[in-house]
Amino acid sequence: MKPVIAITIGDPAxxxxxxxxxxxxxxxxxxxxxxxxxxxxxxxxxxxxxxxxPLGIVTLEDxxxxxxAYGKVELLDLTHLHSDDLTYGRVSARCGxxxxx
Numbered sequence: 001m002k003p004v005i006a007i008t009i010g011d012p013a014x015x016x017x018x019x020x021x022x023x024x025x026x027x028x029x030x031x032x033x034x035x036x037x038x039x040x041x042x043x044x045x046x047x048x049x050x051x052x053x054p055l056g057i058v059t060l061e062d063x064x065x066x067x068x069a070y071g072k073v074e075l076l077d078l079t080h081l082h083s084d085d086l087t088y089g090r091v092s093a094r095c096g097x098x099x100x101x
Contacts (some may be wrong), residue, residue: 001008002032002033002034002068003033003034004033004034004035004036004063004066004068005033005034005035005036005037006035006036006037006038007020007035007036007037007038008037008038008039008045009037009039009040009044010039012039012040012042012043012086013043016032016039017039017040017043017044017046017047018047018050020027020037020039020044020047020052021044021047021048021051021053021055021073022051022075023099024055024073025051025054025055027070028071029070030068030069033068033075034066034067034068034074035068035073036063036066036074036075036076037073037074037075037076037089038075038076038078038088039075039076039078040052040077041059041075041077041079042054044073044075045057048073054070055071055072055073056072056073056074057073057075058072058073058074058075059075059076059077060074060075060076063076098099
C-alpha cells in the first residue's frame with residue numbers, strides 16, 4: 001500500500017495552488033504515493049485552468065476515500081471560497097482564514 005501524502009495549498013490567492021497542480025501533473029508522483037490536497041476547490045479549479053493541465057479534481061468527504069489515481073487531484077475542500085473571494089496576489093482576510101483552516 002502506497003503512503004498517503006497530504007499537501008496543503010497555503011493561501012488560495014497565492015502561488016500554492018498552481019505549484020500543487022503542476023506537481024500533481026507528473027505521473028511519477030502517483031507511482032510512489034497517494035497524494036491528497038487540503039485546501040480550496042475554487043482555487044484549484046482556477047489553477048488547473050490557468051496552467052491548462054489535463055487534470056480533474058475530485059472532492060472527497062473522508063481521507064479514507066483516497067484512490068491515488070493519476071489524472072485526478074483528490075481534495076479535502078475545507079474553505080468553500082467563491083471566485084469573488086480570490087484576488088490573486090493580494091492579501092485578504094478571507095484567504096488568510098482559508099489558509100489557516
